[in-house]
Amino acid sequence: MTGDRLVADIGGTNSRLGLARAGQLNTASVESFRNDDFASFDDVLVRYLSDREDAQIADAVIAVAGPVHSGRARLTNRDWHFDETQLSRSLGGRPVSLLNDLAALGQASVFLGLDSLNPVVSLDESPMDEAQALVVGIGTGFNVSPVVISKGRVAQLDVEYGHICLPADIATELSARFGAHASGFTTIEEVFSGRGYAALYALEQAMTAPEPDGDTALQTRVEQEFQFFYAGLLAVLTRNLMLAFLPRRGIFFAGGVARNLLSTPAKAAFVDIVQGPFALNAVGAVPVHNILDDAAALKGCAVYAR
Known part of the structure; x- marks a missing residue:
């Protein structure tokens, strides 16, 4: 393929667009837009391309923060819809591929260098010859x-893991800490997401320090203890x-919840639990x-092979 690949990462709040060639993202071409300023992604696309009339668009790969099926996608928190056929027409018939945003990160994960990653649990030997990896998104959802x-290509499965029932071991931990209040958390996403973290922390505050009266030392202690508890759940x-x-x-890990949590002292609790032995030897380190x-999602779109 000759020419530029239009790449885009469409989140619930912002849209980020750029150009890539031969699998390499041109970082100087990347521009971010607030979604609230536009009625649709088509408007964002027109705005971005209006300043790049000399771009030689050959195709487009667009990552969307929402489910993708049969060449169609939609944002989960905004009435924006995407259709590969319609987008292709908007780009003069150039081919367009839609990816889930985590799928785009999965594409990128194979190629991200140490400057793009923060190691949480490291190994003495590099596992780069292994074939399987997992991207875990903990953000809005x-x-x-x-x-x-396989053979130099990255393949992925479509899943909706956040909506399955909460595992029994995590439900037991919640019940031990919050009693009957834990019954309101029934799925993985209700616990492991930005809103899940906020809801559990509010419950922690109400049960531990219902009347802090401006006691910042008490508030700090409650927050730190909760971070250690939540890091244990995540582990x-x-x-x-x-x-x-x-x-x-x-x-x-992708998303602000894990990034922020695992940059606190609670990281030690996470690492200690994660590194514990498994009864099943097949898991390994x-x-x-x-x-x-x-x-990273734009870089994943850049390397995506149709």
Whole structure:
């Protein structure tokens, strides 16, 4: 393919667009737009291309923060719809591919360097010859993207993991801490997402310090204790994911929840639990990383092979 590939990462709040060639993202071409300023993605596309009339668009790969099926997609928190056929017409008949945003990160995970990752659990030996990895998105919602590398290509499965029932081991931890209040958390996403973290922390505050009266030391202690508890929950979930998907190449966290939590002292509690032995020897050691590169999804779109 000659010419530029238009790449886009469409989140619930912002849209980021850029140009790539031969699998390499041109970072100077990347521009971000607030979705509230536009009625549709088509308007964003027109705005971006209006300043790049000399771009030689050959095709487009667009990552969307929502489900993708049969060449169509929609954002989960905004009435924006995407259709590969319609978008192709808007681009003069150039081919267009839609990806889920986690799938785009899965494509990128194979190629991200150490400057784009923050190691949470490291191994003495590199697992880069392993074929399976897992991207775990914990942000507005929760989902995972299983990654399989075969003959130099990256393939993925479509899943909706956040909506399955909460595992019994995590439900038990919640019940022990919050009693009957824990019954309101029934799915993985209700616990492991931005809103899940906020809801549990509000419950923690209400039960631990209902009347802090401006006592900042007490508030800090409550927050730190909750971070350690939540990091333990995340570690238990991570071990479950290791068993379910055997991602020996690594687990890659995306989203602000894991990035922020695992940059606090609570990281030590997470690492201690995750590194515990498994009864099943087939699991082995799995490295864990936080994705720090905000352009990672664009890089995944750049390397995506149709």
